[in-house]
Amino acid sequence: MLILLNKPFGVLSQFTDKGNAGSPRPTLSDHVTLPGVYPAGRLDRDSEGLLLLTDDGRLQARIAHPKFRKPKTYLVQVEGDPTEADLKPLREGVTLRDGPTRPATLRRIPTPDLWARVPPVRFRKSVPDCWIEITLTEGRNRQVRRMTAHIGLPCLRLVRWSIGDWTLDGLAPGRWRAL
Template identity: 85%
Template sequence: MLILLNKPFGALSQFTDKGTQGSPRATLSDYVDVPGVYPAGRLDRDSEGLLLLTDDGRLQARIAHPKFRKPKTYLVQVEGDPTDADLSPLRKGVTLKDGPTRPAEVRRIPTPELWERVPPVRFRKSVPDCWLEITLTEGRNRQVRRMTAHVGLPCLRLVRWSIGEWNVEGIAPGTWRAL
């Protein structure tokens, strides 16, 4: 079984919250009531979009393990108005604290038609922003955010749109579709 979940902003990519915070945080169990499935990879709490869950350990490894280089595409709202030259380092790969990244496919895109985020992204009249489509073939911790920050483009909103051949199109936040 493979489940395509549109993970909402603020939800953890796990079924239980072992945090020490006072109020409970949303987890996958708030959205998926299917026994025996586990996430194939992770998506940060402050990111949203496609998270794949499966009950097949081999499929989980093929999706999540870096050696398989499954492309992951993100729609990213960044602060700033980058030129092609500003995006060039991302296309070549940048060196982060944990080493060099693989080159990413990066392009500016028009504002995508997405669901409203709760809470909404803070809008500032004096600071321009734009949307990028970024495709990676690796998946380090907070990699997209760190890469865009590295080139002076802080991330405002991050939506994982697709992993390999699967995407989140037509799946509302907090809902899922089984394949």
């Protein structure tokens, strides 16, 4: 079984919140009640978008393990107004604290027609922002955010749109469908 979930902002990519002694934070169990499925990869709590869940361990590994280089595409709102020259280092790969990244495929895009985020992204009249679409074939911890920050473009909003051929198309936040 394979499930496509549009993980909302603020939801943990796990079914329980063991690390929080106070009030529990939202988890996958608030959205998916099917037993025996587990996430194939992760999305940070402050990221949104496509999360795949499966009950098939081999499929989970093929989706999540970096050796399979499954492309993951993100729609990223960044602070700033980058030129093509500003984005070039991401296309070539940058060196982060944990080593060099693989080259990314990316382009500037018009503001995508997405759902409103709750809470909304902060808006500042004096600081421009723009959207880029970035595709990676690896998945390090907070990689997109670290890569854009590395070139001076802090990430304001990050939405994973696709993993391989699977996309969010037609899925509202918190909703899922089985394939």
